[in-house]
Amino acid sequence: MGCNRTIVWFRRDLRIEDNPALAAAAREGSVLPVYIWCPTEEGQFYPGRVSRWWLKHSLAHLSQSLKSLGAELVLIKTHSTLAALLECINAIQATKVVFNHLYDPVSLVRDHNIKGTLVEIGLSVQSYNGDLLYEPWEIYDEMGHAFTTFEPFWNRCLQKQVAAASLIPPWQLIPAKGAVKKCSIEELELEDELEKSSNALLGRAWSPGWSNADKALTEFIEHHLLHYLKNRLKVGGDSTSLLSPYLHFGELSARKVFQLARMKQILWANEGNITGEQSVTLFLRALGLREYSRYLCFNFPFTHERPLLGNLRFFPWNSDLANFKAWRQGRTGYPLVDAGMRELWATGWIHNRIRVIVSSFAVKFLLLPWRWGMKYFWDTLLDADLECDILGWQYISGSLPDGHELERMDNPEIQGVKFDPEGEYVRHWLPELARMPTEWIHHPWDAPLTVLRAAGVELGLNYPKPIIEVDLARQRLTEAIFKMWETEAGSSDETNEVVVDNTNVVQNSAIPKVVLKKTPCASISSNDQKVPTLQNPKNVVSLDKKRSKGMEEGVQNQSSLQNHKNDAEVSSNDQGMCSTSESSSSKKQKSATCASTCTFSVPQQCSSSSELKRPWQEQIDMEQSSSKDGTIGS
Numbered sequence: 236m237g238c239n240r241t242i243v244w245f246r247r248d249l250r251i252e253d254n255p256a257l258a259a260a261a262r263e264g265s266v267l268p269v270y271i272w273c274p275t276e277e278g279q280f281y282p283g284r285v286s287r288w289w290l291k292h293s294l295a296h297l298s299q300s301l302k303s304l305g306a307e308l309v310l311i312k313t314h315s316t317l318a319a320l321l322e323c324i325n326a327i328q329a330t331k332v333v334f335n336h337l338y339d340p341v342s343l344v345r346d347h348n349i350k351g352t353l354v355e356i357g358l359s360v361q362s363y364n365g366d367l368l369y370e371p372w373e374i375y376d377e378m379g380h381a382f383t384t385f386e387p388f389w390n391r392c393l394q395k396q397v398a399a400a401s402l403i404p405p406w407q408l409i410p411a412k413g414a415v416k417k418c419s420i421e422e423l424e425l426e427d428e429l430e431k432s433s434n435a436l437l438g439r440a441w442s443p444g445w446s447n448a449d450k451a452l453t454e455f456i457e458h459h460l461l462h463y464l465k466n467r468l469k470v471g472g473d474s475t476s477l478l479s480p481y482l483h484f485g486e487l488s489a490r491k492v493f494q495l496a497r498m499k500q501i502l503w504a505n506e507g508n509i510t511g512e513q514s515v516t517l518f519l520r521a522l523g524l525r526e527y528s529r530y531l532c533f534n535f536p537f538t539h540e541r542p543l544l545g546n547l548r549f550f551p552w553n554s555d556l557a558n559f560k561a562w563r564q565g566r567t568g569y570p571l572v573d574a575g576m577r578e579l580w581a582t583g584w585i586h587n588r589i590r591v592i593v594s595s596f597a598v599k600f601l602l603l604p605w606r607w608g609m610k611y612f613w614d615t616l617l618d619a620d621l622e623c624d625i626l627g628w629q630y631i632s633g634s635l636p637d638g639h640e641l642e643r644m645d646n647p648e649i650q651g652v653k654f655d656p657e658g659e660y661v662r663h664w665l666p667e668l669a670r671m672p673t674e675w676i677h678h679p680w681d682a683p684l685t686v687l688r689a690a691g692v693e694l695g696l697n698y699p700k701p702i703i704e705v706d707l708a709r710q711r712l713t714e715a716i717f718k719m720w721e722t723e724a725g726s727s728d729e730t731n732e733v734v735v736d737n738t739n740v741v742q743n744s745a746i747p748k749v750v751l752k753k754t755p756c757a758s759i760s761s762n763d764q765k766v767p768t769l770q771n772p773k774n775v776v777s778l779d780k781k782r783s784k785g786m787e788e789g790v791q792n793q794s795s796l797q798n799h800k801n802d803a804e805v806s807s808n809d810q811g812m813c814s815t816s817e818s819s820s821s822k823k824q825k826s827a828t829c830a831s832t833c834t835f836s837v838p839q840q841c842s843s844s845s846e847l848k849r850p851w852q853e854q855i856d857m858e859q860s861s862s863k864d865g866t867i868g869s
């Protein structure tokens with residue numbers, strides 16, 4: 236046992252097991268476990284209601300576990316994380332601060348600054364990989380460039396060894412001596428008084444906390460993993476692992492999940508159980524997407540500075556508040572979309588397939604600014620995770636070389652038949668359609684009047700007519716894309732950077748707030764429904780380097796659209812990528828030098844536009860021959 240007095244700064248690693256920062260501190264002397272809640276520093280990414288509910292319960296759980304090991308978790312609410320840490324350092328005369336890495340923009344900048352200051356005052360600071368199988372700076376192609384498509388990224392990952400999870404937690408913690416000003420879990424104010432009644436319902440379905448995460452993982456590995464191949468596309472029920480909130484808050488170590496699943500795979504391979512083997516391959520691939528989300532954000536950090544869809548900067552969004560409200564409330568008239576949005580509101584969680592369907596509908600049918608949709612997800616998902624959310628919205632909006640094309644429009648009616656063939660999911664979430672025969676459940680507007688009457692459905696009265704016809708939506712999307720290209724072609728003066736992203740105009744408009752519950756006393760969290768602010772709008776970057784291969788259901792003038800798009804893929808956009816990469820690169824360089832030990836090594840290949848341009852373009856070419864359907868939306 237060493238003689239360090241170490242502060243273990245907990246963030247999104249709320250577990251005891253396989254927690255490298257906690258384990259290192261416990262080995263080296265006495266510890267002060269600390270959780271610092273600093274709402275002002277969260278900025279535009281202040282967590283939503285259900286996410287804060289989860290955090291509160293997870294912290295309470297962790298606090299109990301640490302107490303049973305001998306050290307109390309100190310909870311602090313503050314306006315400055317650095318100031319709070321310095322107070323803790325003074326209080327216990329700490330010699331060291333340890334924590335596990337985070338990769339989201341708010342944390343990256345904050346951690347970099349804090350590390351710099353602590354090192355300057357002579358403290359030892361050490362950070363660890365507690366969140367990922369592979370650090371984002373460990374995976375590059377042969378040229379040393381960052382991957383921009385998922386498959387090659389994941390193939391490269393699988394060639395590397397995953398570090399073994401350390402499954403034996405510290406058996407005892409020596410508490411550091413000293414009086415620290417702390418608060419109770421209630422004083423953190425993670426939950427407004429008025430949110431409590433709605434939140435109570437969440438507790439029926441979910442049990443936050445690291446040991447519950449462990450149980451959920453065991454249950455999944457033992458009983459459901461085998462059928463993941465077949466079940467994962469079912470939109471209702473627990474067809475997937477439901478581990479995302481646990482993984483987001485670090486209540487589960489990704490290494491442990493990987494390790495247990497991999498062990499099953501080896502077992503099933505030996506038994507010749509092909510279904511089992513393939514199920515594990517797909518499940519590990521899902522974990523790979525989580526890795527990839529962090530990888531993209533780290534290596535192409537402009538997705539943080541101006542999150543998502545730089546390529547759409549000229550897109551003529553239709554910032555229609557009434558449409559946005561109808562989408563949020565599940566009143567679009569498209570049963571599958573509405574069922575998904577109502578499930579999201581009621582439970583804080585929806586299946587990946589439904590996420591793809593409802594987000595695509597918002598962007599492609601309603602032409603709503605993607606940031607409104609993303610922020611709504613951020614506010615309402617239990618597993619709201621910036622990197623995964625960014626990846627998801629980029630995937631559906633044509634911003635990833637291997638995602639959906641911008642022109643692609645999926646018809647919710649057809650998707651309903653495909654993913655909810657019996658209509659059970661829709662009936663569950665839309666009681667007003669409960670008596671509709673399966674034949675019409677996904678397109679009630681086509682049903683004969685007699686059928687509607689027998690089912691008690693009056694379109695326009697107790698269930699809305701479609702908010703927009705499919706053909707009209709398709710036509711509007713096509714027009715919008717044309718307009719986007721025209722505007723883009725007309726603004727050839729790159730140096731002038733007259734970037735017209737009308738999301739800037741709409742971002743401050745008064746977006747209707749989420750009403751928790753329509754009771755006389757209900758009020759609204761001031762953080763609901765704020766749309767993320769676009770930082771540095773002048774430097775908006777186009778990411779759209781993809782050559783589209785046409786829409787699923789055929790848009791008119793496709794070939795001319797295609798040609799135009801290819802022409803419009805100006806290489807000058809790489810300039811923007813470069814500038815952001817450079818800034819981030821230097822950020823990382825500073826970060827690497829400021830800490831006494833490892834952390835963010837600098838991916839050197841991101842330092843110039845020419846270097847960036849080539850792999851990206853190569854990927855576009857590669858993408859021409861790659862499969863389109865299934866990376867994230869599978």
Ligand SMILES: Cc1cc2nc3c(=O)[nH]c(=O)nc-3n(C[C@H](O)[C@H](O)[C@H](O)COP(=O)(O)OP(=O)(O)OC[C@H]3O[C@@H](n4cnc5c(N)ncnc54)[C@H](O)[C@@H]3O)c2cc1C
Nearest residue numbers: 475476477478479521522524525587590619620623624627
């Ligand atoms: C528009 C959109 C927004 C999304 N926002 C989020 C979000 O805020 N937080 C979040 O955790 N996931 C998000 N996802 C990804 C995905 O929908 C969820 O991770 C998944 O549905 C969680 O269910 P599960 O734990 O049962 O997943 P499983 O299928 O059991 O997968 C296991 C784990 O792999 C990871 N994973 C699976 N699919 C994906 C994916 N497509 N992208 C990234 N990681 C994945 C998750 O950590 C998940 O828990 C989003 C997807 C879309 C299309």
